[in-house]
Amino acid sequence: MSAPVAPFPQVDHQRAVFADGLALDCGTVIAPLAVAYRTYGTLNAARSNAVLVCHALTGDQYVAEPQPLTGRAGWWDSLVGPGKPLDTDRFFVVCANVLGGCMGSTGPREEMTDPEGHPLGRPWGTDFPNITVRDMVRAQKRLVEHLGIARLLGVIGGSMGGMQVLEWAATYPEAVYAAAPIATAAHHSAQNIAFHEVGRAAIQADPDWRGGEYWRDGRVPAQGLSVARMVAHITYLSEQALTRKFGRKLRGASALTFLEDVFEVESYLRHQGSTFVRRFDANSYLTITRAMDYFDLAADHGGDLAAAFRGTATRFFVASFSSDWLFPTSESRALVRALNAAAANVSFVEIASDKGHDAFLLDEPDFHRALGGFLAGCADRLGV
Amino acid sequence: MDGHPRAGQGPGSGGIRYVAKNMRLDLRLIAEMIPAGAKVLDIGCGDGALLAHLTAEKGADARGIEIDMAEATRAVAAGLAVIHGDADHDLAFYPDGAFDFVVLSRTLQAVERPREVLRQMLRIGRHAVVSFPNFGHWLVRWQLLSAGRMPMTGTWHRHWYETPNIHPCTIRDFFDLCALEGYVVEQWLAVDEHGMKAPWRRSARLANLFGEQALFQLRRG
Incomplete structure (x- = not known):
């Protein structure tokens, strides 16, 4: 990351x-x-x-x-x-x-x-x-x-x-x-709340979140927020759309490895996550997802x-x-x-x-x- | 066998509204039954030809249900209050007496539970207007008698194994059901395939032999 x-x-x-x-x-x-x-x-x-x-x-x-x-x-x-x-x-x-x-x-x-x-x-x-x-x-x-x-x-x-x-x-x-x-x-729905909770847990598990006070040292919980976005992004797409866009295509790698993103779909999600953290605030994400869950x-x-x-x-x-x-x-x-x-x-x-x-x-x-x-x-x- | 689900002319891309002359003749007959300002639900409204006419010409509060998504989308895009749904599953959600008239045109023979659909229509509406293709027509009878096979006519023109019309009935059958359920037949008439009124409207027996379509207006007894 x-x-x-x-x-x-x-x-x-x-x-x-x-x-x-x-x-x-x-x-x-x-x-x-x-x-x-x-x-x-x-x-x-x-x-x-x-x-x-x-x-x-x-x-x-x-x-x-x-x-x-x-x-x-x-x-x-x-x-x-x-x-x-x-x-x-x-x-x-x-x-x-x-x-x-x-x-x-x-x-x-x-x-x-x-x-x-x-x-x-x-x-x-x-x-x-x-x-x-x-x-x-x-x-x-x-x-x-x-x-x-x-x-x-x-x-x-x-x-x-x-x-x-x-x-x-x-x-x-x-x-x-x-x-x-x-x-x-x-x-x-319960399923929607569950996906939101995974996103919130990812943000809160990021050491840079610092109990929500990340603003004190000018850092942001980029890893956690990025993972939250990656999970959420999957829920915005259909299996068909993912298959049509990426299928099982590899990113130019000749062999499968556990070390880095190998599949096109992984790289796509990482890109979604990393661009998201440049425009969205982690505490806002926590606040708004909660409001949706309460609805x-x-x-x-x-x-x-x-x-x-x-x-x-x-x-x-x-x-x-x-x-x-x-x-x-x-x-x-x-x-x-x-x-x-x-x-x-x-x-x-x-x-x-x-x-x-x-x-x-x-x-x-x-x-x-x-x-x-x-x-x-x-x-x-x-x-x- | 086919009861001709609605296939009225689609609205022009420029949002042209319907006028009566564009409307299928049997829909015109139905429109004549409905007074100005009425609250109307048209079940199986197709692309909304009747709704558009009732709204524009009679100031009606007209709403529709359509099972075919493409037709429903066309109707909504024409600014009509149409939902995708069907007679068997969606009527139960409307409150009692929500409408003055509930219309079911050429669809009764294709629903899963016609008796229950009629009950729902007269629960949510004060009057029900029902049209259906008459299975008692002489040509249908003749074909079954002479060939011993399911009839294929202008009205019933799909093979038995692919027809959506799972509950065909005759005009006399329908009178019997109304009597059984205690419905009052306020008006009825038999029409030919193009919706023209037929001259044998005084006799149910003759209408049952010569009428291709039947049109009934009912109320609770």
Whole structure:
């Protein structure tokens, strides 16, 4: 494994700061609250064309422009932009870095504050409070209000972003005309929690993690975070996709050895791990994976998922991908059935793809057509 | 044997909405039964031709279920509230009385449990509209009698070993089931393959002999 990586460079993110802070589910008030965000397109005079995009576990607010640390294209560049399904000539697209993230929003990497909001001259680290997906959504709601938007035309997101979409629809139904939870579920399964725990254990086993206080000597637990990413990355792909991409191909080695990465797939995963540590904070990873694990929308509504949506006027678009075993179609179907039980207006398709969970980020024409058509239909109805 | 699962014209890539003249004739007959502003569930909605018509022309709150993923995707891409699912497994999740009309067009003969599907339709809807191909048609009877083999007609045109139509019935059979279940037949008519109304609508026996398709509107007794 590579040598310890220096903390990643400071970037000035566009932020909204709320001095009064945010009351969290755990009972703590965190103040001030900073929400880093990006917008694309123009808010119309009626303020009726705003679409909030919610990012996944390791995503960020740079949806449709180069990520400032990696220089790589925005993570949903294929979907968001002029003339694309999420058409920025028609919609005003907003994306915020989640609470607990590491791209400018309040999170473990940002400066710790006391209960009165005074800075303490050190990062939060593992002293950052336990947060929930609902806390993330509350922070986004503050941003949306700050931007002068009373009702969002749409809230869209995949994976953990889809959990936020569901939480938005359940918590602020009057502020969400249309909701598109994609490749997601109403709770994190035992298997998903188990994979997260392997990632967290890898970070915590890295001597450079130092009980979460790695910021004291400017090192980062690169090995642990890298292994966490490698494990997680396997869950984002399908066996078919791995076989198609790598099969049993060797990396030019003439003989099998136990000493170094021999197979193409190993080298690919190591590359995924080592690039990840240059853009993501280990304590953020611990915080956000926990928030996902805690997510259980039915449990928050007396064990009845339909109760979370009863009486809702929000229109739903649910999509899953056939080879996604992290958030399988059965989870989306259970969500659809709960929405039907709540008499909600819902569309649902399973997109045929062999690319696994990652498919929601990739160029899947049927998915883009269906989501684009759903959004266009909603915009037509609202006269946008 | 085949009851013609829906194959309406697909929406244009420019998002062209349906108008009645583009719609299959039997769907037009169904559309005529449904009053303005109704809440409608169309089971086996195909690409959503009826839903689009009811939404645009009657201001209906129209939703659909479709078993074929490509058709469901087309319907969703046209902005319609359609879910991928099927009559046998998805109706149980809707609440009682959620709809004014529940439509099942040319699908009853292909479901696993037709009796249970009808029960569910009349649980979640005040009225059920059901159309099915009539196995009592004279040509079907004649072919079975004369050749001693499963009939192959314009309506029933797939071999017995590959047809999805596992529960064919006749118009008189359907009347019997409605009586058994205590359903009120509010209207019924027999139509030819193209959905044109047939003149023998006064007599169930004649309709059962000459009607290729049957269309019923039911309510709970």
